Amino acid sequence: MRVPALLLALLTAGCAQTAGTPSAGTTPSSGAASNSPAASPNTALSASGDFAPDATQAIVYNRKLVPEGARASILVESESESGKTRSSLVVEGFLSQRTYGAHLHTMPCGAKPDDAGPHYQHRAGKATAKNEIWLDFTTDGTGAASTAARNPWLLTGDSLPRSLVIHAQRTKTAPAKAGMAGDRVACLTLT
Ligand SMILES: [Cu+2]
Numbered sequence: 615m616r617v618p619a620l621l622l623a624l625l626t627a628g629c630a631q632t633a634g635t636p637s638a639g640t641t642p643s644s645g646a647a648s649n650s651p652a653a654s655p656n657t658a659l660s661a662s663g664d665f666a667p668d669a670t671q672a673i674v675y676n677r678k679l680v681p682e683g684a685r686a687s688i689l690v691e692s693e694s695e696s697g698k699t700r701s702s703l704v705v706e707g708f709l710s711q712r713t714y715g716a717h718l719h720t721m722p723c724g725a726k727p728d729d730a731g732p733h734y735q736h737r738a739g740k741a742t743a744k745n746e747i748w749l750d751f752t753t754d755g756t757g758a759a760s761t762a763a764r765n766p767w768l769l770t771g772d773s774l775p776r777s778l779v780i781h782a783q784r785t786k787t788a789p790a791k792a793g794m795a796g797d798r799v800a801c802l803t804l805t
Contacts, residue, residue: 656694657769659804661778662687665707673723676799679714679782683707684757686802688778690718690747692768699765703749703778706758715781715795716749716761722776723801730801733793734775736767741793743785747775750785750795778802 663672665684674680684707692699703716721731733746744765751759769775780802781795 657692657771657774659690659769659774660688661802661804663802665800671723671803671805673725673801674799675727675801676782676797679709679712680780680800681707681709681757684800686778686780686800688749688802688804690769690775690804694768697766697768699747699767699769701747701749701763701765702760703751703762704758704760705751705753706756708753708757708759710753710755710757713750713752713784714799715783715785716751717779717781717785717793717795718747718749718775718804719777719779719801720773720775722803723779727779727798727801730777730779730798736765742787746793748785749778774804776804778804 661671663669663685665672665674665680665686666682672686684705686703686705688701688703690699690701701718708714718734719730719732720734721729723730733741736745739745743763747763747765749761749763751761753759778801779798780800781797782799783796785795786792
């Protein structure tokens with residue numbers, strides 16, 4: 615259970631930067647927006663899972679790049695007070711010292727890599743780290759990594775990201791290839 619502990623540490627660090635954010639007590643396993651107090655319009659999505667052979671929430675498409683034992687935890691929080699969305703990702707058990715691309719996508723994970731649909735975008739159009747949620751990570755010598763993204767807009771209830779897709783390569787930013795990151799190697803459905 616090292617990943618949740620790591621994630622909690624990460625989240626605690628994140629909360630320290632935002633005085634008064636009532637997000638303590640949110641845990642990766644406790645589900646979706648219902649974590650938020652009824653009075654708060656904040657939105658939270660999370661997921662935590664092992665990329666095991668029989669998993670349905672965490673699906674692997676390339677076992678060479680996502681070995682058995684790999685796992686990931688993600689938390690995405692929109693804070694109406696700041697108008698920002700913060701996303702944190704912690705992984706372990708991946709190949710060591712390797713960069714993977716990672717983005718939030720529009721559909722839940724499925725048996726086929728493309729089931730997760732295109733990238734989630736704030737406004738339809740540009741494939742940029744500002745308009746989408748990118749969480750590329752580079753693993754350490756043990757195959758672990760943590761990363762975070764901050765976007766200057768809020769998630770809206772009628773259009774939420776549904777999955778985290780992990781790709782084989784770092785996300786490209788050159789105009790003709792912006793947002794591309796190679797094959798989809800794993801997917802984690804958000805709740
Ligand atoms: Cu992607």
